[in-house]
Amino acid sequence: MPARITPGMERFAAVDDQYDPEDVENGVFEYWDDVDAYEQTKAHREDGETYFFVDGPPYTSGAAHMGTTWNKTLKDLYIRYLRMRGYDVTDRPGYDMHGLPIETKVEERLDFENKKDIEAFGEENFIDECKAFAEEQLEGLQSDFQDFGVWMDWDDPYKTVNPEYMEAAWWGFQRAHERGLVEQGMRSINQCPRCETAIANNEVERSEVGKPSIYVKFPLREADRREASDGASDEAASSEAYLVIWTTTPWTIPANTFVAVDGDVTYQGVRAQKDGEEEVLYVAEPRVEEVLKTGRYEDYEVVDEVTGEEMTGWKYDHPLADEVPDHASGEGALQVYTADYVDAEDQTGLVHSAPGHGEEDFERGQELGLEIFCPVGSDGVYTEQAGAYEGTFVRDANDDVIADLDSKGYLLASESGYTVNEGHCWRCDTGIVRIVTDQWFITVTDIKDELLANIEDSEWYPQWARDNRFRDFVEDAPDWNVSRQRYWGIPIPIWLPEDWSGDMDDAIVVGDREELAERVDQDVDPESVDLHKGTVDDLTITEDGTTYTRVPDVFDVWLDSSVATWGTLDYPQEAEAFEELWPADLIMEAHDQTRGWFWSQLGMSTAAMGEIPYKQVLMHGYANMPDGRGMSKSKGILVDPHEVIEKHGRDPMRLFLLSVSAQGQDMNFSWEETQEMQRRLNILWNVARFCRTCAPTTSTPKRPRSRTSATTSNSLTSGSSPASRASNRR
RNA sequence: GGGCCAAUAGCUCAAUCAGGUUGAGCGCUCGGCUGAUAACCGGGAGGCUCUCGGUUCAAAUCCGAGUUGGCCCA
Numbered sequence: 104m105p106a107r108i109t110p111g112m113e114r115f116a117a118v119d120d121q122y123d124p125e126d127v128e129n130g131v132f133e134y135w136d137d138v139d140a141y142e143q144t145k146a147h148r149e150d151g152e153t154y155f156f157v158d159g160p161p162y163t164s165g166a167a168h169m170g171t172t173w174n175k176t177l178k179d180l181y182i183r184y185l186r187m188r189g190y191d192v193t194d195r196p197g198y199d200m201h202g203l204p205i206e207t208k209v210e211e212r213l214d215f216e217n218k219k220d221i222e223a224f225g226e227e228n229f230i231d232e233c234k235a236f237a238e239e240q241l242e243g244l245q246s247d248f249q250d251f252g253v254w255m256d257w258d259d260p261y262k263t264v265n266p267e268y269m270e271a272a273w274w275g276f277q278r279a280h281e282r283g284l285v286e287q288g289m290r291s292i293n294q295c296p297r298c299e300t301a302i303a304n305n306e307v308e309r310s311e312v313g314k315p316s317i318y319v320k321f322p323l324r325e326a327d328r329r330e331a332s333d334g335a336s337d338e339a340a341s342s343e344a345y346l347v348i349w350t351t352t353p354w355t356i357p358a359n360t361f362v363a364v365d366g367d368v369t370y371q372g373v374r375a376q377k378d379g380e381e382e383v384l385y386v387a388e389p390r391v392e393e394v395l396k397t398g399r400y401e402d403y404e405v406v407d408e409v410t411g412e413e414m415t416g417w418k419y420d421h422p423l424a425d426e427v428p429d430h431a432s433g434e435g436a437l438q439v440y441t442a443d444y445v446d447a448e449d450q451t452g453l454v455h456s457a458p459g460h461g462e463e464d465f466e467r468g469q470e471l472g473l474e475i476f477c478p479v480g481s482d483g484v485y486t487e488q489a490g491a492y493e494g495t496f497v498r499d500a501n502d503d504v505i506a507d508l509d510s511k512g513y514l515l516a517s518e519s520g521y522t523v524n525e526g527h528c529w530r531c532d533t534g535i536v537r538i539v540t541d542q543w544f545i546t547v548t549d550i551k552d553e554l555l556a557n558i559e560d561s562e563w564y565p566q567w568a569r570d571n572r573f574r575d576f577v578e579d580a581p582d583w584n585v586s587r588q589r590y591w592g593i594p595i596p597i598w599l600p601e602d603w604s605g606d607m608d609d610a611i612v613v614g615d616r617e618e619l620a621e622r623v624d625q626d627v628d629p630e631s632v633d634l635h636k637g638t639v640d641d642l643t644i645t646e647d648g649t650t651y652t653r654v655p656d657v658f659d660v661w662l663d664s665s666v667a668t669w670g671t672l673d674y675p676q677e678a679e680a681f682e683e684l685w686p687a688d689l690i691m692e693a694h695d696q697t698r699g700w701f702w703s704q705l706g707m708s709t710a711a712m713g714e715i716p717y718k719q720v721l722m723h724g725y726a727n728m729p730d731g732r733g734m735s736k737s738k739g740i741l742v743d744p745h746e747v748i749e750k751h752g753r754d755p756m757r758l759f760l761l762s763v764s765a766q767g768q769d770m771n772f773s774w775e776e777t778q779e780m781q782r783r784l785n786i787l788w789n790v791a792r793f794c795r796t797c798a799p800t801t802s803t804p805k806r807p808r809s810r811t812s813a814t815t816s817n818s819l820t821s822g823s824s825p826a827s828r829a830s831n832r833r
Numbered sequence: 834g835g836g837c838c839a840a841u842a843g844c845u846c847a848a849u850c851a852g853g854u855u856g857a858g859c860g861c862u863c864g865g866c867u868g869a870u871a872a873c874c875g876g877g878a879g880g881c882u883c884u885c886g887g888u889u890c891a892a893a894u895c896c897g898a899g900u901u902g903g904c905c906c907a
Contacts, residue, residue, distance in 0.1 A: 121871075304906080524834095524907085565838095572837050572905075579836095579906085694838085694904055724838090724903080731840095731902050763845065767838070769903055776845050779859055786872080793869045 122788035124752020124781060128252070141254050144186055154190040155684040156182060157668050157717070158255065159692045159700050160197030160263065163240035164204045167247035169726035169734060169772060170693060172744040176760045177723060178691055179253040193684065195671050196255040198244070200237035200264045201592045202660030203298060203306075207531050209233050209591075217482070218299045226590055227637035233591040234264060251744070252753050261671050263593075263663040269634045270615045271670035272662055273596045276545075276585075277614035278711035284546050285597075286607060289475060290584060291458075291465035292542060293535045295528035296483025296496070300588040301542060303659060307526040307535060315501055316521035317353055318397060318451065320345035320384065320513045321362060321419045344372065344383040346419055346439070347394060347515055349450035351523050353504040354497040357423055357489050358457035358476050360431040360468060363442035364411035368452060372407030375400040383407070384515075385414070387452020394451055398515040411447075414439045422513045423504070426491040431459075431476035442467045460537045477539045481588065497536055543586035543595060543656065547706050551578070554705060557715040565766045568722045572697050583706055585659045592657030594639045600649045611644055611651050615675055622646070665703035668716040686714060691721040694767060724769035731771050742772045750774075755781035 135141060158178065161171050185192050209232045215221060221229050241262070249257055261268055279285055292301040323344045346362050364370065369388040374381055377400045386394045388408075395403050417439040421430045431437070444463040445454050458468025459477030468475060478489035485492040485500065491507075492500050508514040526535040547554065554577050563569035586595060596619075598611040613619050616629040623642040632638060636657065644651040674681035686708075692700055701720060708716035726742075727733055734741040747756045758780040763770045 309907085567837080575836060576905080697837090698905055727903070733903065759845090769839075771845090773845065776859085779845080782859080782871090789869050789872055791869095793872090 122781075122785040124754055124784070127788075128753050131252075144254075145191075148186055148189060148191045151189045151191040153684060154185050154192045155686075155688045156185075156193055157671055157687040157690050158195065158197045159690060159696065160199040160261070160664050160667060161244060162199045162202070162204065163237045163244060164208055165240065165736065166243050167251075167744060168736065169742050169744055169747075171244075172247075172251060172756075173726050173760045173770065174691070174693060174723065175248050175251060175253045176757050177721075179251075179255070180761055181689075181691065181721075183254065193671070194255045195259060195261055196245070196248070196257065197261040197664075197667060197671060198237075198241045198263065199660065199664050200234075200241065200262055201657075201663050203300065203302075203587065203589055203591075204529075204660075205233050205237055205240075206589060206591045207298065209236050212236070217297055221590065226640075229590055230635050230637055237264065247744070250748075250753075252757065261667070261673075263670070264635075266616060266632065266634050267673045267676045268663075268666075268670045269593045270676060271666045271674060272593045272658060273634075274614045274675045275666045275669070275707055275711040276596060276658075276662075277612045279545050279707070280607065280610075280612040282710065283607070284549060284710045285612065286544055286546055287541055287605065288544055288582075289465075289539050290542050290544070290582075291460065291462040291537050291539050292584065293526055294481060294483070294538045294540070295531065295533055295535055296481075297531050297533040298528060298589070299481045301540070301584060301586065302528055302535060303584070303661070306529045308529045308532075309524045309526055312522060312525040312534070313520055314351040314523050314525070315353055315505065316349070316351050316518040317505060317508070318347055318349050318394065318515035318517075319356065319422060319455070319508055320347055320382075320515050321359075321422055321455075322513070323385075324418045324420060345385065345513075346417075346453050347384050347386050347451045348453045348455040350455050351521060352460075353501045353508075355457045355460045356455065356504055356508070357427045357430065357478055357485070357492060358459040359421060359423075359455055360436050360458050360464075360473055360476055361456050361471070362419065362439050363445050363454040363456045363464075363467065364414050364439055365445040365447045365452065366410065366412040366415070366441035368411050368445075368447035370409055370411060370414060370452065371405050372409070373403045374406045375403040377401055385453070387447040389448055390450065390452050394515075397518075411439075411441055411445075415441055422508055422511065425511075426507055427478070427488075428490050429478070429488045430490075431474050433474040435471060435473050440467070440471055459539050462537065465539055475539050479536065479538050481538075481540065483536050483538075498534065542584045543597070543654070544582040544584055545706065545710050546582045547580055547710060548582050550709055551580075553713060554580075554709050557705060557709050557713075560715050561717060561720060563720045563722065565722065568694065568697065568767055569720070572694075573701060576698055576702060577705070580702070580706070583659075585662050586654075586656040587659050588655070589657055590636055592660060593663060594634065594636050595654055595656045595658055596639075597654045598644045598651035599654060600651050611646075624650075661699070661703045662707065664700055665707035666711075667700075668704065668708065685716070687717040689719045689721065690717045691723070693725055694722050695725070697722070722767050724767055727769050727771050729771055729773055747774075747777060751777045751781045754784055758784065 156178070159174075182192050182194050209229070210221070213220075213224065213232065215224070241260075245257060245260065248255070263269070276285065293304065293307050294300070295302050323346060325344070348362060350356065365387070370385050371388050371391050372383050372385050373391055373395070374383050375395055375398070377398070383406060384394075385407075391403075391405075415438075419437055419439075421427070421432070421437055424430060442454065442456070442463070444467070445452065456464040456467065458465045458473055458475050459479075465475065476488070478486050478492075479497055480486050483497050485495050485497065487493050492503065495503065505514065505517055509517070527533065528535055555574065558569060558574060558577060561569065563573070596613040598613065600609060603609060611622070613622065616632055616634070619632065619639075619642070620627040620629040622644050624645050625642055627642065636655075639653055640655065642653065668685060668687045669675075669681055672680040672684060674685075690701075704716050708714060725733065728740060728742065732740060744756065755777050759773070759777045760770070762780070763776070
């Protein structure tokens with residue numbers, strides 16, 4: 104409610120006897136406009152104690168939903184409360200405007216199918232389209248927030264696409280580099296073959312999908328096996344012997360490099376008979392019966408028993424050696440090794456391992472010093488290294504691989520209809536593939552202790568969010584892959600010499616526009632330069648006779664918002680506010696941001712500055728449907744705040760949002776309760792009207808009512824008669 | 834599959850951390866008022882505290898196992 108009621112009351116006096124939220128709200132908006140209420144409030148607090156609130160930037164790919172409405176309403180309430188207490192509050196709203204989700208929306212709009220369409224359209228044009236789209240969405244969000252009655256600095260939001268903000272990301276990244284926390288490395292990543300880029304784990308959506316399920320025999324090399332282990336009995340060695348593996352991804356078999364076993368488990372070699380032929384199969388002891396049944400063997404006898412440990416070093420031939428002549432064959436390849444990820448109770452107890460694809464396989468492969476063989480390109484199509492399969496999309500190759508294995512007699516069994524939890528790209532729903540590629544990392548695992556210690560410097564409401572959820576996540580967090588092979592993002596500011604050794608000391612990491620203008624060979628105006636790919640890709644640096652070119656990748660969009668505490672203050676361009684205010688006093692977001700923004704900020708800020716960038720965190724819940732289901736725009740399961748406003752008004756909606764749920768708890772939206780809030784406000788309305796029936800109606804009171812009048816009317820409602828109240832007023 | 838959080842009256846929540854007669858508002862119901870009237874005032878009913886076990890003199894509360902829902906991770 105406005106502090107000075109007089110002008111407003113004149114306006115309200117004209118409305119009818121019933122509380123009409125729309126009328127009241129419009130009256131308030133007009134009043135705010137007339138007296139520049141927001142500007143004046145801020146001006147009056149200018150000399151107050153500072154309070155550095157940082158707005159978590161909503162992503163500009165759609166309209167405001169109930170969750171963002173709740174979030175902004177909570178922020179609005181608390182900022183108003185702080186201002187009532189005299190604080191000079193930083194209230195710059197922000198918008199997260201880069202990233203793959205916007206690219207895919209623009210691709211849809213332009214009817215593009217893949218990266219080649221973008222290249223044909225022109226990178227710069229595409230970036231312009233993305234910018235226009237993001238700005239358009241921003242306008243929608245911003246007008247919604249204003250319409251909800253939120254007071255923030257709408258004239259000057261921070262945008263992650265502005266040069267001064269992008270520079271803040273460069274600066275942070277440069278600092279991390281100076282601390283030795285940036286490196287390039289191969290990693291097994293989730294690759295979206297359509298978007299042709301790495302996808303973060305939290306961007307992978309999982310669903311049950313039917314997959315082929317095959318049992319494959321890998322032929323053991325006789326002599327080597329006997330040599331490697333005394334355990335292999337002569338009897339077992341007297342006929343063809345095989346390791347039996349099971350997989351749901353036949354397309355990864357070309358990349359097979361080793362077979363993993365559980366060192367402590369007993370494996371049996373069984374002589375099995377089928378169609379009058381005999382062969383020896385190695386399977387984990389608990390699984391023998393089941394596997395042989397699946398393979399439709401008629402009879403078997405156990406002829407050998409060895410532990411996984413004893414099998415280590417056994418050599419085998421690649422089952423697709425003819426089709427994939429370049430298969431992994433270096434030092435130590437095509438042997439049996441132990442690995443933690445083997446479960447002897449699962450399938451055959453032997454695991455086909457391809458360090459060029461799977462994450463665990465990759466890590467174990469690295470430990471063992473094995474060659475990383477990945478014959479698949481960023482588009483999910485086999486490369487030349489895949490021999491006969493070159494040019495085929497990996498999932499389409501499953502049938503070919505199965506047929507080839509079968510023709511050689513290596514296919515023990517093939518079943519269909521097996522369902523596994525498969526990852527899909529969150530934006531385009533394309534099935535992801537695991538491949539190993541070169542990526543850029545901030546090696547947060549090197550500063551794990553510092554991260555965990557910094558958590559202690561923040562207060563969380565509720566506290567369990569920090570001590571359970573957040574700490575667990577930070578403890579387990581892997582190195583942060585910050586590179587994306589896309590267009591609409593902050594370009595990674597790394598310039599490399601032509602024959603880069605891999606040593607980060609030989610790389611140039613640029614920290615801001617000033618430095619960029621100074622170091623590049625081209626003429627660049629630091630004031631006006633745009634930092635997107637279209638501009639910086641063409642810039643080169645020549646120092647000591649060596650020419651450096653920029654790596655083509657852009658940052659993971661999570662890195663953008665991770666620098667918000669200094670990006671909000673336009674640091675490093677403007678240093679004064681940063682020195683006075685940083686770190687943030689408070690951030691306030693929903694619990695999904697534990698692994699999102701709460702984490703990315705801790706990671707980035709600790710890497711760059713060794714400190715946590717916020718003092719207090721308020722974690723609120725999710726806005727769910729009245730029956731408790733999660734809202735989903737794509738499934739059409741949602742409550743639209745605009746509809747709520749239309750039915751009940753802004754104040755009732757806000758009152759409802761502010762009245763529900765304990766800290767950290769989800770809210771179930773309730774139409775009933777929102778209506779109830781409207782009724783409660785109606786009571787207030789009636790109280791005000793009641794007062795007026797007793798007051799002179801011909802003129803407005805001479806004395807402007809101050810805050811004390813509210814106290815007075817409170818005590819009046821609880822006691823004295825209308826008459827005495829009226830006389831009190833005079 | 835794992836982690837965290839939740840479940841209490843028809844609805845939205847409180848009481849749970851630190852065990853001691855389960856509360857509030859709305860709704861419902863009965864009555865009053867009838868120049869605030871889609872309002873106001875007074876009375877009342879309404880709970881195996883999600884389920885099953887355990888600890889205790891005593892459990893909504895502590896412990897264990899489930900169910901359902903939410904978020905996150907695999």
